[in-house]
Amino acid sequence: MTLKLAFIGYGVVGQGLTEILLEKKEMLRKRYGFDFSIVAISDIMKGSVYDEQGLDMNMILDMVKEGKKLDEYPDGKKGMDSLQTIKETNADVIIEITFTDVKTGQPALEHIHAAFDAGKHVVSTNKGPVVKEVRALLDKAEKKHVHYGFEGVVLAGTPVINLAKYTLAGTKITGFKGIMNGTTNYILTRMEEGMAYEDALKKAQELGYAEADPTGDVEGLDALGKVVILTNVVLGEKLGWEDVKCTGITKITKEDINLAKKEGKRWKLIGSAFVKPDGSIDAKVEPVKLPLSDPLAGVNEAINALTFTTDELGPVTIVGPGAGKRETGFSLLVDLLELNRKVQGEE
Numbered sequence: 001m002t003l004k005l006a007f008i009g010y011g012v013v014g015q016g017l018t019e020i021l022l023e024k025k026e027m028l029r030k031r032y033g034f035d036f037s038i039v040a041i042s043d044i045m046k047g048s049v050y051d052e053q054g055l056d057m058n059m060i061l062d063m064v065k066e067g068k069k070l071d072e073y074p075d076g077k078k079g080m081d082s083l084q085t086i087k088e089t090n091a092d093v094i095i096e097i098t099f100t101d102v103k104t105g106q107p108a109l110e111h112i113h114a115a116f117d118a119g120k121h122v123v124s125t126n127k128g129p130v131v132k133e134v135r136a137l138l139d140k141a142e143k144k145h146v147h148y149g150f151e152g153v154v155l156a157g158t159p160v161i162n163l164a165k166y167t168l169a170g171t172k173i174t175g176f177k178g179i180m181n182g183t184t185n186y187i188l189t190r191m192e193e194g195m196a197y198e199d200a201l202k203k204a205q206e207l208g209y210a211e212a213d214p215t216g217d218v219e220g221l222d223a224l225g226k227v228v229i230l231t232n233v234v235l236g237e238k239l240g241w242e243d244v245k246c247t248g249i250t251k252i253t254k255e256d257i258n259l260a261k262k263e264g265k266r267w268k269l270i271g272s273a274f275v276k277p278d279g280s281i282d283a284k285v286e287p288v289k290l291p292l293s294d295p296l297a298g299v300n301e302a303i304n305a306l307t308f309t310t311d312e313l314g315p316v317t318i319v320g321p322g323a324g325k326r327e328t329g330f331s332l333l334v335d336l337l338e339l340n341r342k343v344q345g346e347e
């Protein structure tokens with residue numbers, strides 16, 4: 001079966017996934033029996049295009065690079081908004097990658113509900129809906145017999161959700177701690193080398209690490225969203241974003257960084273959550289001055305790291321990219337391949 005894909009939102013992550021899909025098309029077909037056709041794209045800035053036979057994605061990538069609107073694509077239907085694209089196209093899978101709002105979950109939440117109502121699968125890197133109502137969404141997906149994949153919402157393509165769900169199955173995970181935001185880790189790394197905060201932030205934006213509004217990164221909201229997601233999805237405990245104490249990196253000065261250096265320490269923005277003996281959750285996001293002997297102190301650039309505390313193995317740590325165009329695009333491929341395995345299992 002060929003999975004027909006539609007992109008809702010088409011920023012760097014969507015373009016990263018497209019590049020990977022085009023480059024690995026043959027390998028994906030041969031090794032995993034994964035065949036795809038991209039039939040629609042709807043983006044609030046770039047416009048929309050739909051061709052039920054499939055779009056020429058090399059042409060689309062060139063157009064987007066040249067700053068052209070999708071309406072300039074030579075064929076296909078134009079002018080469909082996101083909800084029309086979800087409901088009225090022949091796509092089987094909706095790739096939801098619009099901007100993230102962890103407080104409301106919108107507009108992604110509406111898109112995902114519409115897709116489930118239309119009997120369509122969803123893969124998404126959007127943290128908002130997962131923070132807002134992951135349990136309700138997973139229940140609804142099950143009822144509608146569709147798949148909801150969101151590997152990339154924490155640590156991009158570094159497979160944290162799959163690690164907890166499949167590889168660590170059978171262990172009890174009682175907590176986690178880690179560096180979960182690439183932008184702030186990149187900024188702290190550059191500041192330690194002497195770069196000014198504003199310049200480092202600008203660089204992080206150019207490299208595609210930061211959110212559309214980077215306030216969410218530097219104030220710790222992005223990491224907070226990930227703490228909420230992992231608490232609900234991995235620890236299986238209910239937690240809302242308003243339950244987490246959150247401090248970002250905006251108050252860390254050059255002087256703080258130099259002082260830490262002299263003390264043999266390094267600032268990191270750490271997100272964590274642990275189940276306390278009484279069953280309540282201790283969750284927070286805050287900058288911590290770590291001794292260089294701490295493994296997390298050696299994780300620099302936009303790299304992230306996460307340590308799960310488990311009953312059978314003690315601490316288990318995964319280190320890898322937590323942001324970036326292809327690194328996040330790849331997480332959607334992980335979700336698509338999982339969906340493909342499910343669909344193949346049903347055939």
Ligand code: HSE
Pocket residue numbers: 153155156180181182183184209210211217222322323324
């Ligand atoms: N802005 C996020 C980060 C992207 O910097 O980590 C990945 O969630």
